Amino acid sequence: MASRTIENYLKQIYLSRPADETQWLTMGKLSMAVGVTPGTATSMVRAISDAHLVEYEPRAGVRLTPAGEQLALHVLRRHRLIELLLVKVLGLDWSEVHAEAEELEHVVSDRLLARIDEILHHPAFDPHGDPIPTAGGVVRRQDCCTVLDCPLDSPTRIARILDQSAEFLQYVNVCGLLPGAEISVASRNHQAQTVEVMVIKSGEKQALTLSFAVAEKFFVQTT
Amino acid sequence: MASRTIENYLKQIYLSRPADETQWLTMGKLSMAVGVTPGTATSMVRAISDAHLVEYEPRAGVRLTPAGEQLALHVLRRHRLIELLLVKVLGLDWSEVHAEAEELEHVVSDRLLARIDEILHHPAFDPHGDPIPTAGGVVRRQDCCTVLDCPLDSPTRIARILDQSAEFLQYVNVCGLLPGAEISVASRNHQAQTVEVMVIKSGEKQALTLSFAVAEKFFVQTT
């Protein structure tokens, strides 16, 4: 059994892994993600490497082995199913469930997780639109673009939001930019680095301006 | 914040405390309850005593301070509310929820606990009939007797079962001796140390024989 600490390292290695599969995740980024000093990350990764859950190349970085990836996906499955349960069944606000799930993900049993999955009818996405890996460890891909690179003036639906901080999600809430919301991108200003978005908020169309940095966090699907 | 370990010690000190309030809980019993060696219990209790959560008298034993008792009751409240949630909302079998709650009790936030309490409509008892302390740390007492000392031949209702082991509870399940079940005690045999109990099981009255030791685990309330 992997300790809570190891589960966290594996999860962060998975989430922070570079887009290019051949690349290694640097220790600096990992230590930031886990929230420990670089030295701690190095020695911990050495230990996890001894358990064959990651490959570790000194001065290059770290990368999950297939076994490590399966474990990471299992943790992620727990995390995301719990988030959805907290929102749908327990009625918590989606801005607060991330922190809660960070703790719960390490203690729910397989049996309880199976019940949660059943009650939610085997959902594919969590409240933020993040995909829930299957029990077999498969991630169902949803290929879609962000508010930064989707076509202009076409109706789309928000599918996923890449930010878990409670404050940001509360802002998203009041703007009506939740997953499922119908929006269209009216214009982009490359000089000001802003995007103008039209949202239907309580029946009325509203205009909203977002920076490129924030626009990039919203994934949309053309409807 | 008390660590998970300290929470467990406090909970066990509360649950194992001797009936007589003036008595101390011996270190031997505590170490058994927590599942550590006596030496470990001694040093841990020393530490908890430094935090003024217990009084510790070498060679006599240990006893909760008011602050320690409040913390213990808070853990117990979490444990029992979680058990009830797992049975009522998540549909787990009541024989398996104890083990699950042992883990969860240390990680649910106050906010989540409040939601659980609300969803269950502020319940007073968990699936085993154990009282759920209030948020203010008050235990509502239900004064009732056991199958060992209740009057003969009068209809009663099972109110509480003092055993959390999954195997025992599964046996209780098949006998129909669950909390809420209507039973009456037909006779007691002090020589054989057995009690004969009548249960209404799937519409039919059935006789059941229990040992004194087991009978003592069932609390009943006259209806």
Place this chain on the structure above:
DNA sequence: AAAACAATTTTGGGCAAGCAAAGTTAATTG
């Protein structure tokens, strides 16, 4: 009262994780 016993405490040591700070490498810049 002395001896034996049971319960408890002390001692010494281990493992998992963490930090701070000193020491290495590798990359960047002058």
Place this chain on the structure above:
DNA sequence: CAATTAACTTTGCTTGCCCAAAATTGTTTT
């Protein structure tokens, strides 16, 4: 190319929690 810098690793130390075994204490028993 040498010097500086940034990233990384190593080293030494701390804390929390645990165990095994030796030492102590209080209580029985002889």
